[in-house]
Amino acid sequence: MADIMIIVWFAVIILAALIEINTMDLTSIWFSAGGLIAFILALVGLHPIGQIIAFVIVSVLLLVSVRPIVKNYLKTNVISTNTDRLVGKVAICTKDINVGERGEVKIDGKFWLAISSVEEDIMIDEKVEVLAIEGVKLIVDKISWE
8 A cells, every 4th residue: 555655645746746836826836845745754664544644635735834934935927117106296287088998197297198097187387196097098187285
């Protein structure tokens, strides 16, 4: 029985690693690590139930605790640009922004296409706050002085 479990855990390690290579989601790799622990326990002769329990505990603990840290550390698809600094700033409307249509705002001496985040028209010379950037347009909200 011990020889079979050694083969099973070796297969789990390889299979989970192959899945991780193909998905790059940082999910399956933790099952490879759990399989490695179970493989070592099988080599030293621990009962198969103990191996399975160790596999499940190690895999789940790594998945829940380490994956978020590693995923955050390896964020590579976030492209930071200096336009991010516009979010939260105040701009002046230079062309009316009607509901469902694009208008224009001026911020830091540059003109941007803009759309309103709410169902409310924004008129020329009104002040707006930049909430977000979507492509080449700003999502803005009128600043109310109430």
